[in-house]
Amino acid sequence: MMWMNVARAQSLMPTRGTEVASQVSNLYSFLLIVSFIASAILIGGMIFFAWKYKRKTDNDKTPYISHSTALEFLWSFIPLVIFLGVFVWGWYVYHQMRDMPKDALEIHVVGKQWAWETQYKSGVKASNLVVAPIDTDVKLIMSSNDVIHSFYVPSFRIKQDVVPGRYTALWFKANKLGEFHIFCTEYCGTQHSGMIGTMKIVSREDYDRWLEEESKVGLLPLAERGAKVFQVKACASCHSVSDAVVKVGPSLWQRFGHEEETSSGEKVMFDENYIRESVLNPNAKIVKGFPSNVMPSFQGQLSEVEMAALIEYLKGLK
């Protein structure tokens, strides 16, 4: 059956993680086969005629054939029927993608430059990660903080723009365990291609366990909790913490207690207050060599405990 898969180009497609994905793949296979036949007729015909009716002498006579109503009717009508058939089939599958199940598990997703934030009913938050149970209707309710993004899971064959100022939705029912890519498919600036998340499909038990563990974050030691906040707020998409590599912003590795030069040439100490100011009011002091207005302000998004946890975490990056 290997050759069948190759012929249907399925081996090149991402795994099919949902029933809808299989349906899309079937429709795509059909389209490929029809396209191949149509191309064989037209391109094959072209090559055949080009070879058969190659110019022999400069005075070749050619027949004067102006048209043929029957033929022209045929090659308008047959494509029309095929196109309409494909249209209906495409509509049928599309309707299933768009028809939201009633009692689905709802997860909120917020797109922002350049990360996905997920929030569960219980208050658990994650970043660039959606954990969902297998064989369950899951509905994502999505919105954006800044510009338009698009939430795309190739293995599920689903995609939906994530638009600021309104909610859009997406649903799926995974039938495979594992981790799948989430890509952003609407151009959103510098780190557009870095806005990659993980869709993690787990068993029902693992899912409950995960939720349980995550909700206990409040009981963790401060620095570990800070590491969580750092993940969830997607600081990591702009700052590296394990080496000196510059991403969008400066590396925060081994910075605590060292002097920092700002764009105005002033020297400041990288201490508790400096971190606080950098996070709540990033434009107050700009690190030399970096642009202003890139790091978003986290004013109003962090509790005092979370702030303290972040500081504790950054202190410990050695």
Place this chain on the structure above:
Amino acid sequence: MAATTHHHNPDVNYINEFKGIGSWLTSLDHKRIGLMYMISVLTFFLFGGIAALGIRLELFSPGQTVMTADQYNQFMTYHGAIMVFMVIVPGIPAILGNFFLPIHVGAKDVAFPRLNLLSWYVFMVGALMGIATLFMHKVDTGWTFYTPYSIKTSGAATMMVVAAFIMGMSSILTGLNFIATVHKLRCPGMTMYRMPLFVWAIYSTAILQLLATPVLGITLLLLAAERILGVGIFDPALGGDPVLFQHFFWFYSHPAVYIMILPAMGVVSELIAAFSRKTIFGYTAIAYSSLGIAAVSFFVWGHHMYVSGQSETAGIVFSFLTMLVGVPTAIKMFNWLATLYRGSISFQSPMLFALGFLFLFMIGGVTGIMLATLAVDVHFHDTYFVVAHFHYVMVGGTLMALMGGFYYWFPKMFGKMYNEGLARVTFVFIFIGFNVTFFPQFILGAMGMPRRYFDYIPAYESLNKISTVGSWLIGIGFLISLYVIIDGLLRGKKAPANPWGAKTLEWQVPSPPPHTNFHHDPVVTAGPYEYR
């Protein structure tokens, strides 16, 4: 319509009748204006091409290699904006249309020669403004200027948008001129149904230019107003609707796809008839399918927005209408094929490009139907599949036709023959290079690689490498073409009036044509493809 006669000096033509750069810059001659467009468009093509090679070079390997993410985003923006607004939209109509449409209908010039010159100047002002942003804070919005990103980003986006607006004005003026020319200046005996299909195609395009471009103009002005004055039309932070911009934008930009491809279809009709020495099969069907495509193309813009959040019903309607555009396109393909049947086919370089067009356009067409199919598009939307599809149509289609057209009409435009052997070599490089570059992108798209990606996961690496190598082959192909053109201009043998034995009017006048196109007012008694 005997052209050359004793009392006209055969050595005087539109190129040498008037001399000096001033005589060009103030010329009202449609042929000279066509050449001025040619020089400017080819220059911009060079810019856009360099940007393309830069993009492919960065994508040769994952991660940052030759440029930063921000620079990459600028490269892809300039590649798209330059190629669309400065090369492919004006390409065939403004160069070949300007030069040949009046001759094809037996006219001395276009209906409004002054307006024609004005539209070149307007185009240049817009284009140079666009290029000028390269020396300011470079634009990174992508050629589609989607809001609210285009409102929030720094960079000279406002200037670029105004530049596109101005180039749109030029496009409108050109369209207006062609419509008037076709209706008012046909010579005696030149009925609508005796016009070459190239004229029908340019005429259909002109209608689109006239009706669709103003919508782009208004949209871009609103965007500029929003950036400068902060009125909230598209930015949700100000109470606007970002998706509205997409509707406006595609209301122009889908018909614009046909502004780009219809002229190419016109050129291909000419090439296939001429090099098969056979009358075109289904003349009326081809002519009306151009008009049909033009008409329906106004109602399909939403197929770019299946996942934008528009309603399911809207998606269904747009998918249905898009399928309908497929039919006239299929009709044309079959008609060209039927024209080859029992022809006397020669494989000179223009014909190679025409056959190359059929091949690539076929692939572009079937993948277009896949993208029109709702459920399949949800997977392919904004992936490399789309990138591959529209390059097969725009480059495989329009650029192949433009190259074929150049070679076909080169003897007429300049009175010189070019090196045929080398011209065929350019075809081989461009055709093979094109497929090597873009075919792997279909697979990348099916695998899920999104477009406008500076970086990608390792699974996509080998296909990206192949694609980049292909881009070098295309680059070599175009370098050789440049040599063929320069070599032909400098050393080419003198061209006869009708080197291909074609039947349309331009081949019945000397090469290059005289200033007024015809020494004697032509009278037409038969159709354009009377190979009997």
